[in-house]
Amino acid sequence: MDLCNGMRRMIRTPRSLRSFKRLVEAQSANANMKTKREVKLEMDKVLRALTVRNNKSHEDTDVPKEEDCFYMNFCMNKSLEHAMVMAPRYSLLREVGRGSYGIVFEAIARRTGARVAVKKLQCNAPENVELALAEFWALESxxxxxxxxxxxxxCVLQRNGMAQKMSHGNKRSKHYLRLVETSLKGERILGYPEEPCYLWFVMEFCDGGDLNQYILSRRPDPHTNKNFMRQLTSAVAFLHKNNIVHRDLKPDNILISQKSGLPVLKVADFGLSKVCAGLGALGIDGEEHPTGDGGGGGESTDVNINKFWLSSACGSDFFMAPEVWEGHYTAKADIFALGIIIWAMLERITFIDAESKRELLGTYVRQGSEIVPVGEALLGNPKMVLHIPQRTRSTMSEAVRKLLQDMLAVNPQDRPDAFQLKVRVDKVTCAG
Structure with a gap:
């Protein structure tokens, strides 16, 4: 199923800045949204003690077993007394974010005392299921x-009063297979009960907000900028080496952890990502078409991710490459998005989002009184010359300027791949 077809944004004014996920939110908003208190009570029920034994070992994991699943009110032995003394694995502290298809909480792991982020995703529509499974497959791979x-x-799957630890490709779990089938068919499965189904993601907690908040709340710091450039390119090179195209790189999806006392970037939100290796064998959605000998199913070291073609025109408008607007692109689209992020970060180029009223990092092209995403502008005029840097008093070095020009090249073949980019960024940040 191609979620993104028919959802291309026509950017003409700042008010039209909408990401793909906001469109999904508008389409699949839950009319019966629970209050924060109800959500907290439900979470306390769901995230109870759950062993980490691999549930692939069971012949049918839909049959409740004490090792890997539980009823929300009591365990397999149906001893209410036993259930009452069972402590939840996580204690909910507060809601920290509400996105297009989920709610994020800060929580504490009771056993270790570590802070974690818990994201609750309701699988109430095929598009939500596809987004949730995409994130799960990417991080699990x-x-x-x-x-x-x-x-x-x-990751825990909650359905029918039962919770079950998810494992990637678990063909013995009927619940997991039904989710995959729902995503593939793009419709609810006949006979599938209309009862709530949720995925709970337990992830590391990032206490420094996102890249927008961090950069714009501090004075410009060249050392921090260089450090962030190295971290970002290292993360994207790692993802591409593991055959993952993120497809929604933007400052909102780059979190900051300050556990070590120094800011560490964390690329997050993999709801639009694609795991490219082995798609021919797995047949996830038939969207990718490998060319040459990069084709499906080998180890990451044997796959050239830049030979996998994708066709869903999705992402966030201001960070989409020209070829993404056309709906025919490769992993080089991530390089373009990274170029927009780095350019905006270095020169603090921002716009005001009409929906959230937030000031956001993002580079654009002015056309009269309108602002247009760079990718869309280049698609309309491939010969357009980008003025890098934008600001007359910019201290950007010639090496960084040339690097950004190459990252934002109209032709993807003229852009460096993630591994070449990492080497160049290391050089330009050390030289300056």
């Missing part, structure tokens, strides 16, 4: 951790 990519601790 990462065999290794990276300092600049948000870490998934666990």
């Amino acid at each position: 990462l065999g290794k951790k990276h300092e600049n990519v948000v870490q998934l601790e666990e």
Whole structure:
């Protein structure tokens, strides 16, 4: 199913700044939204003690077993006394964000005392299921951790009064397979009960807000800018090495952790991401078409992610590459989005979002009294020359200016790939 077809934004005024996820939110908003207190009570029920044993070992994980699932009111032995002394695994502290298809809470892991972020996603529509599964598949597919990519601790599926730890590709779980089928068909499955179904993502907590908040609340600092450039390019190179195209890189989706005392960037929100390796074998949605010998199913080191073509024109308007607006692009679209982010960060170029009234980092092109995303402007006029830097008193070096020009090239083939970019960024940030 191609969620993004027919949802291309026509950007002409600041009021029309809408990301793909805001469109999903408008379409699938829950008319019976629970109050914060109700959500808290429900979360306390759902996130009870749950062992981390691999539930693939069971022949049918839909049959409740004490090892990996539980009833919301009591456990398998139906002992209410036992249930009452069972402490929840996480204690909810507060709601920290409400996005297009989920709610994020700050919580504490009772066993370790560590702070975590818990995201609740309601799988009440095929488009929500697809977004949730895309995020789960992307984060679960990462065999290794990276300092600049948000870490998934666990994912729990809640349905029919039961919660079950999710594992990627678990073909023995009927609930998991039904979610996949719902996403693939783009419609509710016949005979599938209309009862609430949720995915709960437990992730590392980032206490420094997002990149917008961090940059705009502080004085310009060249050292921080260079450090962030290295972290961002390192994260994208890691994702591309693991065959993941993010497709929605923007300051809102880059979180800050300050646990070590220094700001550490964390690329987050993988709802629009694509795991490209092995798509031919898995048949997830038939969207990607590998060319040459980069084709489906090999190890990450054997796959050239830039040979996988994607066709969904989705993302966030101000960070979409020209080819994304056309609906035919590769992982090089992430490089373009990263160029917009770095350019805006270095020169503090912002706009006011008409919906949230927030000041956001983002580079654009002025056409009369209107502002237009760089990608859309280049699509309309491929010969347009971008004025980098924009500000007359900018201290941007020639090496950084040339790097941004290459990252924002109209032709994706003229852009560096993520690995070439990482090498160049290391050089230009060390030289200056």
